[in-house]
Amino acid sequence: MNAADLPRDVTHLPPLSGDALLTAVRAVAQGPLQQQVEAIDRQGHYPAAVLRQLAALGAMSAHLDTPAGPGSYALAIQAMAEVSRVCGATGFMMWCQAVCGLYLQQSGNPALMGEVLADHIMGVSLGGTALSNPMKSYAQIESLLLKATPVEGGYRINGTLPWVSNLGPDHYCGAIAAVVDEAQQPLGREVMFLLRCDAPGVELRECPSFSAMEGTGTYAIRVKDLFIGADDLIADPAKPTIARIRAAFVMLQCGMAVGITQGAIDSMWAVEPQLGHVNQFLEDRPATLQAELDALTARVMKMAETPFDGSTEFFIDVLDARAHGAELCLRAAQSALMHQGARGYLMSSDVQRRVRESHFVAIVTPAIKHLRKEMARLSAEELPA
Amino acid sequence: MKPTPIAEAVQSLAPWQQYICNACGYIYNEADGDPDGGLPPGTRFADIPDDWACPLCGVTKADFAPYMPPDLAALQAQAACAPTLTTRQAPGVVIVGAGRAGWQLAETLRALDAALPITMVTACAGDVYDKPLLSVAVARQLDADKLVRETGAAAAQRLNVRLLAHTHAIRICADTQQLRTTRGVLPYQHLVLAHGAQPALPSSLPAALCWRVNHLGAYLQLRAALGDTPKDVLIVGAGLVGSELANDLALGGHRITLLDTQPEPLARWHDAQAGTQVLQAWHDLPIRFVGGVRVAQLSRLDGRYYLTTECGQNFLADQVIAATGLQTPNRLAQSAGLAWRNGIEVEPATLRTSDPHIHALGDCITVDGQASRYIEPIARQARTIAADICGCTPAPYEARPATVRVKTTSLPLTLH
Numbered sequence: 124m125n126a127a128d129l130p131r132d133v134t135h136l137p138p139l140s141g142d143a144l145l146t147a148v149r150a151v152a153q154g155p156l157q158q159q160v161e162a163i164d165r166q167g168h169y170p171a172a173v174l175r176q177l178a179a180l181g182a183m184s185a186h187l188d189t190p191a192g193p194g195s196y197a198l199a200i201q202a203m204a205e206v207s208r209v210c211g212a213t214g215f216m217m218w219c220q221a222v223c224g225l226y227l228q229q230s231g232n233p234a235l236m237g238e239v240l241a242d243h244i245m246g247v248s249l250g251g252t253a254l255s256n257p258m259k260s261y262a263q264i265e266s267l268l269l270k271a272t273p274v275e276g277g278y279r280i281n282g283t284l285p286w287v288s289n290l291g292p293d294h295y296c297g298a299i300a301a302v303v304d305e306a307q308q309p310l311g312r313e314v315m316f317l318l319r320c321d322a323p324g325v326e327l328r329e330c331p332s333f334s335a336m337e338g339t340g341t342y343a344i345r346v347k348d349l350f351i352g353a354d355d356l357i358a359d360p361a362k363p364t365i366a367r368i369r370a371a372f373v374m375l376q377c378g379m380a381v382g383i384t385q386g387a388i389d390s391m392w393a394v395e396p397q398l399g400h401v402n403q404f405l406e407d408r409p410a411t412l413q414a415e416l417d418a419l420t421a422r423v424m425k426m427a428e429t430p431f432d433g434s435t436e437f438f439i440d441v442l443d444a445r446a447h448g449a450e451l452c453l454r455a456a457q458s459a460l461m462h463q464g465a466r467g468y469l470m471s472s473d474v475q476r477r478v479r480e481s482h483f484v485a486i487v488t489p490a491i492k493h494l495r496k497e498m499a500r501l502s503a504e505e506l507p508a
Numbered sequence: 509m510k511p512t513p514i515a516e517a518v519q520s521l522a523p524w525q526q527y528i529c530n531a532c533g534y535i536y537n538e539a540d541g542d543p544d545g546g547l548p549p550g551t552r553f554a555d556i557p558d559d560w561a562c563p564l565c566g567v568t569k570a571d572f573a574p575y576m577p578p579d580l581a582a583l584q585a586q587a588a589c590a591p592t593l594t595t596r597q598a599p600g601v602v603i604v605g606a607g608r609a610g611w612q613l614a615e616t617l618r619a620l621d622a623a624l625p626i627t628m629v630t631a632c633a634g635d636v637y638d639k640p641l642l643s644v645a646v647a648r649q650l651d652a653d654k655l656v657r658e659t660g661a662a663a664a665q666r667l668n669v670r671l672l673a674h675t676h677a678i679r680i681c682a683d684t685q686q687l688r689t690t691r692g693v694l695p696y697q698h699l700v701l702a703h704g705a706q707p708a709l710p711s712s713l714p715a716a717l718c719w720r721v722n723h724l725g726a727y728l729q730l731r732a733a734l735g736d737t738p739k740d741v742l743i744v745g746a747g748l749v750g751s752e753l754a755n756d757l758a759l760g761g762h763r764i765t766l767l768d769t770q771p772e773p774l775a776r777w778h779d780a781q782a783g784t785q786v787l788q789a790w791h792d793l794p795i796r797f798v799g800g801v802r803v804a805q806l807s808r809l810d811g812r813y814y815l816t817t818e819c820g821q822n823f824l825a826d827q828v829i830a831a832t833g834l835q836t837p838n839r840l841a842q843s844a845g846l847a848w849r850n851g852i853e854v855e856p857a858t859l860r861t862s863d864p865h866i867h868a869l870g871d872c873i874t875v876d877g878q879a880s881r882y883i884e885p886i887a888r889q890a891r892t893i894a895a896d897i898c899g900c901t902p903a904p905y906e907a908r909p910a911t912v913r914v915k916t917t918s919l920p921l922t923l924h
Contacts, residue, residue, distance in 0.1 A: 394533065395583045396576075403590050410587045415684060436839065443678045443688055450693065466533035469564060499690040502631065502676040504706075505715040506726055507733065507827070 178246025207382025380448025600625025609870030634660025
């Protein structure tokens with residue numbers, strides 16, 4: 124099923140309920156997605172049809188508010204986990220699509236909240252997020268790479284972003300640029316906008332091969348004199364919007380960690396009848412990891428009830444849960460390889476693939492080290508300057 | 509003998525079976541066959557030619573055995589009975605906090621057990637100093653070098669303690685006995701919370717606009733901000749800390765305005781006439797006490813600070829210090845689900861919290877809902893915990909009313 128091929132009235136069916144959605148997502152993950160996992164991982168196949176199918180089910184928009192009621196972050200995270208359990212790369216693209224939808228909905232810009240958002244929700248159009256660099260910039264880790272010069276009716280954007288995912292020639296992403304004057308001097312604020320890959324002045328460049336995540340539509344974006352008008356503005360200034368959505372942004376990533384960890388635990392149990400007699404000598408056995416994962420999942424589900432809690436304490440909790448997810452994911456994937464032994468070491472095995480996927484969860488922004496640095500910064504006592 | 513057509517038909521109706529390669533774990537599913545190896549879907553295992561090779565490792569069908577997908581519930585039940593080791597090394601004792609309470613406990617534990625692994629986690633440098641001296645440091649001309657008795661690194665080396673300085677403890681995972689920090693995860697056998705209390709600021713006093721003197725680092729920054737010339741200093745709160753600081757900074761030549769909601773300083777000791785005595789002692793010092801006022805607003809104005817009270821009085825100062833009391837931070841206790849009663853509730857006999865693997869001492873604890881945030885109880889509390897952890901003769905802690913010496917140098921007061 125490709126949502127783009129369906130008539131609009133068919134795609135506007137009422138959203139599925141929680142359990143029905145997860146059942147349908149599981150069926151896609153373990154059916155068509157499972158068939159393509161190796162092509163995604165080894166040949167860099169971009170699973171556009173699966174993504175559109177998942178979007179049409181509501182799997183990447185469960186967190187967004189609708190006229191029918193508030194969104195459910197818990198459901199969005201669970202759906203992402205179901206997919207990540209089978210394919211971490213696709214789980215990551217779900218996160219890209221989900222946060223891009225969050226930007227559009229939070230923009231308050233009628234030009235982005237109508238058809239643009241509706242098409243995005245249904246998977247008719249796909250998009251990502253170029254906020255890795257800005258998030259690191261706000262955490263005082265690096266400086267902003269895109270610059271925006273105010274011009275008549277909008278901004279002129281220049282700069283290059285490395286490694287933005289879930290992109291294609293007709294895709295888009297949320298991006299942030301530092302506002303500068305004609306002499307390139309910073310004006311002390313940032314602007315957030317929708318960067319369309321097919322806009323004049325935008326060029327996608329292939330990236331070198333990645334360890335995992337080859338099929339994630341990841342490109343460098345080179346931007347030369349791109350004009351952004353009012354219709355494509357998400358937030359100006361950007362900081363208040365970022366402050367509002369930062370916890371939701373990070374929290375949604377927990378779905379990847381939970382799913383990849385669960386996939387690793389699954390593969391430990393799979394060899395237990397044959398190899399349990401030797402695997403009993405390993406640390407990080409599946410039951411132990413499952414207990415830790417269940418506790419972490421429960422913690423994330425609790426946080427998902429208040430994704431827009433703006434307090435520092437809550438954000439520290441979210442950062443820590445995300446860090447715990449990455450650490451657990453690393454341990455579980457590593458242990459799954461120890462449990463499976465040589466059979467898990469085959470290039471065709473999902474076990475070794477998951478080791479590489481777990482590395483991604485640990486290094487994608489915010490990486491474990493960024494999370495810890497940010498928690499330390501937020502925990503420090505505030506004193507007069 | 510060739511099977512009869514009926515036997516063939518019966519066999520074709522049988523459910524598909526799976527076979528596992530004993531060498532590499534490859535699973536041959538009759539339903540899927542091995543098209544790349546010349547076996548169309550639906551090829552029964554029995555019909556596989558003997559020269560067929562496992563697509564992964566190359567062994568023949570002789571090395572395959574019938575495979576039943578595992579029953580997860582049965583495996584989990586079986587695994588539950590097996591012994592598991594959760595950590596690679598003895599996790600020992602982890603102490604959160606390197607103030608007086610943390611170091612006192614490390615000393616006491618080390619005296620009882622030379623080999624016990626001890627890790628200390630602290631948000632500051634962990635330098636050893638006497639906090640009460642911060643109230644008299646100006647008069648006694650104590651600078652940073654004289655206040656620090658021993659650096660954290662030196663104390664850690666002397667006591668064979670692993671010190672994680674400038675590290676924030678974020679969360680306790682009580683079920684797995686791990687402390688999550690900004691430098692990684694620490695497994696513990698015993699966790700001891702010695703993180704103290706933190707200043708409780710009323711909402712009218714923004715943290716970025718007023719100093720709090722609760723540890724050495726902030727105090728030294730305040731001293732640097734005051735500099736060498738006399739300044740106008742506003743102190744909000746005329747309890748023990750506020751009164752002592754007022755006294756000390758006034759002796760250093762600064763012009764002090766001391767505010768309190770009560771009509772006199774040290775109002776907690778009204779019956780001992782502490783307020784009257786201390787005001788007498790300050791007679792010749794540049795200290796102006798303004799009682800019975802509440803702060804309405806504090807803001808910055810041309811590099812100085814501007815404070816308004818609810819009753820409409822205005823004060824202008826070079827620096828503002830809040831001495832408005834303490835509260836126990838609840839992040840760690842809450843994450844572990846510890847019993848809470850105005851602070852971390854501990855049981856006096858052992859100073860265990862409601863979690864048997866977690867003890868607590870110092871400013872963060874309460875016994876029967878009462879905190880006792882003084883120096884004297886700490887050594888006794890450390891002995892109680894060390895005895896419990898090391899399995900020595902129990903040394904129950906006894907909560908006693910504290911005797912307080914007010915270090916107003918011109919006329920020291922002893923209060924009960």
